[in-house]
Amino acid sequence: MMMNVQSRSIRIRSTTRVGHNKRLDSSDDQPVVKCARLSISTTTTTTTTTDATAAGDARQQQQQIAVLGTTPPPGSSSPPPPGGASRSPVSAAAGSVPVGGSHHHQGPSRIGPFLLLPLADRDGVHSAFNTDTGDELVCKVFDMGVYQEKIRAYGTLPPHDNVAPVRDIVLGERRAYVFRDKEHGDLHGLVKGCRRLDEAHARTLFRQVAGAVDHCHHHGLVLGDLKLRKFVFADEKRSHVRLESLEDCRVLEDPRSDAVSDTHGCPAYVSPEVLSGSAPYSGKMADMWSLGVMLYTMLVGRYPFHDPDPAALFSKIRRGQCCLPEGLSPGAKCLLHSLLRKEPGERLTAGQLLAHPWFRRALPPPQPLSQEAASGGEQEVGAADQAVPSFEVEDDDDLFC
The missing domain is CATH 1.10.510.10 (Transferase(Phosphotransferase) domain 1)
Structure with a gap:
């Protein structure tokens, strides 16, 4: 089944077997980035980041930046230009489609009809290109055990012009790939x-x-x-x-x-x-x-x-x-x-x-x-x-x- 959330109904395509098309390896999928989950205590917080060393250093430098308009320090990551990241899989599609064995892997991977390219500044989020339709999307990857809870609200909320809909869901053996429209910054x-x-x-x-x-x-x-x-x-x-x-x-x-x-x-x-x-x-x-x-x-x-x-x-x-x-x-x-x-x-x-x-x-x-x-x-x-x-x-x- 294929999920296309144009309305409140949900259709899902399962790709437990994708034939010769390769899927993202489980080692490529990182937990969804979100703010710290907090529990009340009376002690002072010790902050710890779990990013790679380079990303951690960049964030520590960015923490010193006060004004929103300040240019990030040299070496810090910055979001890709609008449309740039999502077009990358297209140019790479002419060659072989590798399966990334590390989350640092920058080459495209394949799940069903989609080519995925990890976004460097957003763990678990990929730029996606549908090779069947030519659509450029964004893909977020969830563990199978949590993805239904993550998309539960879409089944209760009527469509709204200012709430991004889910366009597709592709289910692998251990991961769910949730696709949304391409974004142009925030x-x-x-x-x-x-x-x-x-x-x-x-x-x-x-x-x-x-x-x-x-x-x-x-x-x-x-x-x-x-x-x-x-x-x-x-x-x-x-x-x-x-x-x-x-x-x-x-x-x-x-x-x-x-x-x-x-x-x-x-x-x-x-x-x-x-x-x-x-x-x-x-x-x-x-x-x-x-x-x-x-x-x-x-x-x-x-x-x-x-x-x-x-x-x-x-x-x-x-x-x-x-x-x-x-x-x-x-x-x-x-x-x-x-x-x-x-x-x-x-x-x-x-x-x-x-x-x-x-x-x-x-x-x-x-x-x-x-x-x-x-x-x-x-x-x-x-x-x-x-x-x-x-x-x-x-x-x-x-x-x-």
Whole structure:
């Protein structure tokens, strides 16, 4: 069977035997990259990365970069240019198709009709080329034991223009290969390149982000771990935003209750109630806090809560007080104040967010940010988030967002 998620129905093609076509070897498949899974403790966190030495060194250098627009240090990895990675398997297809025996292998591999090329900066993610149709896609690889849970939400959520659908699933003996549309960068990369967005541009993109979250909340999904990197562009012009995937979301068993206790998330986007350890908490309201962090970062070019000392960072988040630059319009300030509220019950819901006047009418252009606000001072945004000192972090998890 072949899975093509054009609607809520799912079809899957199993390729337990692929004839002479070669599949990715199990040693090629790495755990899905995500932020550290956190468990409450009173000890200081010791951060450990499990990447290869070169990648680890690059991330340690990137951790020192504060401003999103800063050029990475020499030797650090950077995302491939739009369309570049996904075309690589095509040029390699003329020769033999090797099966990679190491995750450092850069040659293409084959699974069913797809040629796969690992993306250097995203473990377990491959650029994919369908040799039957010529489609360029992105493939994420899961262990067979977890992939059904990872795609469960797609069976409950109706299609939405701002949620990336699953296009195909190919099942091997030990791995499931989930294919999605080709991406053209993400919001984090856009803000990093622009340093910050003007309000008109941010409004156009953030409206799509809010629409995706509202659609998920309305149909009983709590997203969790919301951040700029989770929203990708579906077009080369980078005007159409989509939620990258639903693999980290939680399907609510009781639509009337969104109480969750999971502490999975990126520190820069985590809400005060998650840090307090007072579980359970409202998953939807935690999502709304993360949306506030996203909008602030888009408009200002730095996270609302940042400090070189991790303990001080989380103290600021727990207090829930951040400074809004004078250059922002009154509507933007009002919206941010309505999302970044310490008390979850005082935050806007996703539906209320979309009804905010900042979205509904044209506003006068904001005044330029002050030099201090634009530079970010001590609260500049880094390419890597800080680790949470009040939680224990599993050694084999990626600490960076």
